Amino acid sequence: MDDRMNRKQAAAAPETMIEVNNITKSFRVYYDKGHLIKERVLYRGRSRYERREVLRGISFEVKKGEAVGLIGSNGCGKSTTLKLLTGIMYPDSGTVSLKGRASALIELGAGFHPDMSGRENIYTNAAIFGLSRKEVDACIDDIIAFSELEEFIDNPVRTYSSGMYMRLAFSVAINVKADILLIDEILAVGDAAFQAKCFNKLREIKGQGTTIVIVSHSLSQIEQICERSIWIMDGKIRMEGAPREVHAEYMAYMSEKVDRERVAAAQREEQKEKEEPKAAEPEPAAEETAEQESTPEAGEAAEEEPEEEDPQKPNGNRWGSREAEITSVEVLNGNGKAQTLFDPQEDITVRIRYRSKVALDDVVLGLALYRTDGVYIYGTNSLLDKTGVVKLEGTGTIDLNMRRVGLNQGEYSVDLALHRPDGFSYDFWRNTCTFTISEKRSEVGIISLDHEWKIRKEKA
Amino acid sequence: MKTLREIYDYREMIYMLVRRDLRGKYKGSVLGFAWTFINPLLQLAVYTMVFSVVMRSGIDKYYIFLFVALIPWLAMANSVNGGATCIIGQQNLVTKIHFPRQVLPITTVTTQFVNMLLCMVVVLLVCLFSVGLNLAVLWYLIPVILVEYALAMGIAFLVSGLTVYFRDLEHILGIFVMAWQFLSPVMYSVDMVPENLRGLFNLNPMTSVITAYRQILYYKTAPDLTTMATALGMGVLFLVVGWFAFRKLERRFAEEM
Numbered sequence: 001m002d003d004r005m006n007r008k009q010a011a012a013a014p015e016t017m018i019e020v021n022n023i024t025k026s027f028r029v030y031y032d033k034g035h036l037i038k039e040r041v042l043y044r045g046r047s048r049y050e051r052r053e054v055l056r057g058i059s060f061e062v063k064k065g066e067a068v069g070l071i072g073s074n075g076c077g078k079s080t081t082l083k084l085l086t087g088i089m090y091p092d093s094g095t096v097s098l099k100g101r102a103s104a105l106i107e108l109g110a111g112f113h114p115d116m117s118g119r120e121n122i123y124t125n126a127a128i129f130g131l132s133r134k135e136v137d138a139c140i141d142d143i144i145a146f147s148e149l150e151e152f153i154d155n156p157v158r159t160y161s162s163g164m165y166m167r168l169a170f171s172v173a174i175n176v177k178a179d180i181l182l183i184d185e186i187l188a189v190g191d192a193a194f195q196a197k198c199f200n201k202l203r204e205i206k207g208q209g210t211t212i213v214i215v216s217h218s219l220s221q222i223e224q225i226c227e228r229s230i231w232i233m234d235g236k237i238r239m240e241g242a243p244r245e246v247h248a249e250y251m252a253y254m255s256e257k258v259d260r261e262r263v264a265a266a267q268r269e270e271q272k273e274k275e276e277p278k279a280a281e282p283e284p285a286a287e288e289t290a291e292q293e294s295t296p297e298a299g300e301a302a303e304e305e306p307e308e309e310d311p312q313k314p315n316g317n318r319w320g321s322r323e324a325e326i327t328s329v330e331v332l333n334g335n336g337k338a339q340t341l342f343d344p345q346e347d348i349t350v351r352i353r354y355r356s357k358v359a360l361d362d363v364v365l366g367l368a369l370y371r372t373d374g375v376y377i378y379g380t381n382s383l384l385d386k387t388g389v390v391k392l393e394g395t396g397t398i399d400l401n402m403r404r405v406g407l408n409q410g411e412y413s414v415d416l417a418l419h420r421p422d423g424f425s426y427d428f429w430r431n432t433c434t435f436t437i438s439e440k441r442s443e444v445g446i447i448s449l450d451h452e453w454k455i456r457k458e459k460a
Numbered sequence: 461m462k463t464l465r466e467i468y469d470y471r472e473m474i475y476m477l478v479r480r481d482l483r484g485k486y487k488g489s490v491l492g493f494a495w496t497f498i499n500p501l502l503q504l505a506v507y508t509m510v511f512s513v514v515m516r517s518g519i520d521k522y523y524i525f526l527f528v529a530l531i532p533w534l535a536m537a538n539s540v541n542g543g544a545t546c547i548i549g550q551q552n553l554v555t556k557i558h559f560p561r562q563v564l565p566i567t568t569v570t571t572q573f574v575n576m577l578l579c580m581v582v583v584l585l586v587c588l589f590s591v592g593l594n595l596a597v598l599w600y601l602i603p604v605i606l607v608e609y610a611l612a613m614g615i616a617f618l619v620s621g622l623t624v625y626f627r628d629l630e631h632i633l634g635i636f637v638m639a640w641q642f643l644s645p646v647m648y649s650v651d652m653v654p655e656n657l658r659g660l661f662n663l664n665p666m667t668s669v670i671t672a673y674r675q676i677l678y679y680k681t682a683p684d685l686t687t688m689a690t691a692l693g694m695g696v697l698f699l700v701v702g703w704f705a706f707r708k709l710e711r712r713f714a715e716e717m
Binding site for chain 1: 469470472473475476477480483484487552553554555556557558559711714715
């Protein structure tokens with residue numbers, strides 16, 4: 001058994017495609033950038049800029065066929081890392097080595113000329129990615145078909161809508177055959193259908209053994225494609241691992257940070273309010289001292305205010321502002337009875353109890369379903385399914401009815417979220433509940449299709 | 461060597477960008493590509509009027525004398541001016557996409573020289589009907605054009621890289637190119653330069669290049685060896701200096717823009 005495993009591993013040991021070794025990079029931040037020669041001469045030798053370290057020693061490897069996501073807040077250095085990978089910039093120290101042809105989807109539509117036709121622009125754009133005419137000839141039909149612009153391909157691109165423009169640009173970029181694909185925040189192209197198509201294409205490319213590195217703020221995109229996430233903070237790798245784990249930590253950290261900022265802002269407000277009346281009435285100083293003397297207990301009491309343990313302290317599985325929050329979650333069967341074991345074709349209802357401290361009219365309800373071994377089964381929210389945003393005030397329940405679920409046997413966990421359309425989380429809760437689907441027939445696969453065989457004999 | 465190889469791999473990009481620049485420039489205008497020829501012809505008309513009618517130069521068939529020098533000069537002037545902005549004008553490409561940065565100055569200069577070759581057809585036609593052509597010496601045009609190309613390329617490498625760091629170079633070059641035109645024997649011949657200044661004058665690389673063009677097309681003789689050798693030396697020198705300067709400057713382009 002062991003032996004077989006070892007052999008399998010040895011055979012499958014993929015080669016390293018990207019090797020990043022302890023890279024550092026700092027930028028010059030100019031106080032007042034002197035591009036003029038006069039300034040250059042006058043201020044020579046004086047420090048007119050300061051160095052800002054963007055990367056302070058980052059190392060990682062990416063194997064063939066692996067997809068890695070880089071996450072982090074703005075300015076953490078993730079885009080710089082990608083630029084160093086593409087060779088647009090060079091590291092100050094450390095090394096970056098890539099095997100094979102790398103293609104970067106950072107700038108779409110590079111070199112497009114508005115007066116040229118879509119077809120001509122495909123050639124120009126592809127040439128900028130380093131493709132020869134022959135290579136473009138070989139895949140131009142795929143590119144055009146992918147862009148869904150067959151009818152317009154010989155019109156000048158200035159007549160295109162911005163959506164068409166981006167579709168064309170993306171089609172070229174994604175059809176460039178490369179061993180390594182580097183993507184920076186550009187999967188927000190076109191309508192939902194086109195985005196889905198881009199995603200499928202990316203999966204297909206990945207399936208063919210292309211190595212992918214993605215920089216994105218959309219954690220769910222990364223979860224869908226990548227096996228590994230690297231969280232970069234202040235120019236260093238803060239955490240690295242399975243996307244779901246890393247993202248949970250990341251979100252928890254971010255929401256904690258938001259909380260801290262809010263507390264700090266509130267304290268500043270308070271400070272101001274305290275100072276203002278003092279400035280307004282500086283007269284009755286005598287009374288004030290008297291009062292202070294007379295109430296020593298009150299002061300002590302205030303200091304000794306017991307530190308309440310915060311039940312809403314964000315952890316890896318739950319974060320958000322909690323202006324609206326999920327108070328409990330139950331899994332019910334079709335008759336409204338609590339149940340955790342289901343048949344594949346049974347109805348399942350998830351009942352959410354909520355409490356909203358203030359009236360909110362912009363709440364999006366979100367759901368993600370995972371098999372407990374981490375396979376992402378399904379995700380939706382009330383915007384995607386066209387239910388729209390909902391109003392929540394006070395307390396109440398929300399029922400999510402899933403009819404004839406159709407999942408195969410296994411244990412499933414449910415993530416629930418109340419968030420704003422812009423992604424701001426009120427309450428994002430992972431693994432709120434689980435249910436199990438049992439299947440007597442021992443079928444395999446992720447889903448269980450309702451099916452039957454029909455056999456007819458043809459009359460001789 | 462690795463860089464050369466990489467530039468060669470990106471030859472398609474150079475080709476497509478040159479094509480785009482040439483065709484895109486006049487797209488949408490009524491006369492379209494014909495402007496490539498009309499433009500220099502109109503310039504020629506203006507200069508001829510000034511120097512044949514108003515300030516008479518006394519040179520026989522002055523318009524040919526001027527034309528055979530003006531077309532090569534314009535290629536050089538446009539290469540220098542265009543070279544200055546070819547990197548900073550393509551900020552999106554330079555900060556977002558990896559490709560050998562040399563492609564941009566190469567494209568700019570090549571576009572100008574393809575343009576010049578097309579105009580040369582007009583020059584040859586005008587010469588044919590005016591002073592005639594000496595087919596025996598015409599082939600000298602090829603090395604002369606190559607030398608001028610090398611010279612323009614070297615300068616373009618240098619100024620395109622420097623302009624990223626010193627933005628006012630672009631404006632300085634505008635004036636510089638104008639001065640350079642008057643200090644090169646475009647509108648007059650080298651003989652008109654005072655003897656004692658001629659040594660200094662010959663330091664100008666364009667002096668020998670333009671003299672060679674004129675010897676071939678206007679005087680219909682083979683350019684003399686000293687002129688060719690000087691031009692070649694200057695061309696190679698500028699190319700080498702430009703190439704290595706660019707290599708050094710190129711490393712921080714993306715950050716400086």
